[in-house]
Amino acid sequence: MSKSILFIELNPGMESTGAKALRICKNMGILTYVVTSDKSFYDSSLGNPLNDAEKVYEHRTDLYHIIDLVEYIKKLNTTHQFRAVTSLSELYVEQAAFISKALGIKNHNYEAIKLARSKYAWRDFLRNKGYAMPKFIFIKDINGLAYVPDEIGFPCVIKPVDGAASVAVSVCDNLNELNVAYEELINYPGFGRGITLNKLAIVEEYLEGDVYSAEYVVYKHESYCLGFTDRIISGYPYFAETGAGFPAKLLNEKKSKFYIESIINIMNFDNCILHIEFIEEKNGDIQIIDLNPRLCGALIAPMIYEATGIDPIKTLIEILIGDEPNLKRTKNRYCESRYVGAQCCGKLIEVKGFQQENLKVG
Structure with missing residues (x-):
């Protein structure tokens, strides 16, 4: 019987991590199903990423309808026998974990994910455990x-x-x-x-310092750091990301890893991928600013692959279906990405310079 994975929504776009996950699953012979509240939400001039799924079901997917969603998916599960229920969208990871727990799927991480999804709750939890917090x-x-x-x-x-x-x-x-x-x-x-x-x-x-993220794989209670990402953030007062570099060097990498991994352990994450954002202060200490119980988004995942040879999307899929992830590094490179933002509203009609500079649009 073929292995199958149920996705609760995706991030929009034909090159989003969710869209890539559907294609990777297809290449691995894994059947993929998606539950979405609105399939047309993903329509674009480039196509709809949900078309790569074996089948798409429409049902309300927000937390306010989680009990109805669980009952609906229990019925689907009698036919498909899902090996895993997941979401690569931060807005739906809690729903996916709750459903996994309701279906009796191991390694659902529901309690840890629910805690991490509240930016107040995880700070309060760590403060009560003795961690210094702003x-x-x-x-x-x-x-x-x-x-x-x-x-x-x-x-x-x-x-x-x-x-x-x-x-x-x-x-x-x-x-x-x-x-x-x-x-x-x-x-x-x-x-x-x-x-x-x-x-x-x-x-x-408000904390002064450079912004980074730690990209972690957790498998059988062991934490593997794929590396750190240097995040380039837009100016005051907002925090829009305009670029990134991977892998980044920290002032005290060993100390930072120990601190982050102690948090992973105390929150009881296992068999998952985490994207943890932090600020590095001038003395080398770090302050966690966000705990994301999900795969890294935007261009960070392909940057990790190009720099290390490890595909974090495929790694997550391997963990979900119960296989041991391949974390062997086959590359030793450095990658950077930049986003171009407009200063006004309008319609983009032309982009110049890519051919001359031999740049890749992506």
Whole structure:
């Protein structure tokens, strides 16, 4: 009987990690199924990545309908016998883990993923375990902002507790800016497919330093660091990524790995891939700023492959179906990526210079 994997949504785009995962599974002889609340959401001029799945089912996939979704997938499972249920989209990893647990699939990581998906909950958890954390407070409504000047101070960072991709994250220099940022956060229209922010926020102390991410594979309680990514972030007050470099060098790599791996262990992650963002301070200490219980996104996954020979997407699939992942490095290179952003709204009609510079558009 063929092995099968159920995906809960994808990230849009024909070159997203989810789209690539469907194609890799096909090459490995693995049947893939996708549950989405709206197949047309993925339509683009380049095609629809869901067309690479064996079959696509439509059902509400947001957390507010999780019990109905579980019952629906239990019925599908009687036919398909899913080896794994997963999502490569941060917005759906909690749903996928909850469903995996409900189906009795091992290594679902539900408790750890649920904790990591709340930017307040994991900070509070680690603080209670004795980890040093920057100052932070939970904001359930606009009245909570009044405590920020005394408890956090300025500048500070406000972010939704259940957000993704730095949406509604900004630096604020005073209470007026904080109020404006909070209004933008609670009025964010959503990510499509029925996903909206829950309007809860966290305000943190602003930290100086360079931003990195650690790319980890966890297999049978052993943590493997694929490397660190140097993140180039847009200017104040937002945190849009404009580029990255892999692998990056840290001031104290051994100490940083030990610290990160202790967090992985205490949160009880296993048989998964993690993308952990942190700031490196001038003295070499690191401060975790986000715990992402998912595969790295954007161009980082292909950069890792080009630099090391290890395909993190294929590695995740191997873990999901119960195979031992191949973590042997066959390359020793360095990769960089850049995103080009426009300063105004309009229609892109021409891109010049790629042929002359022999650059690859991707």
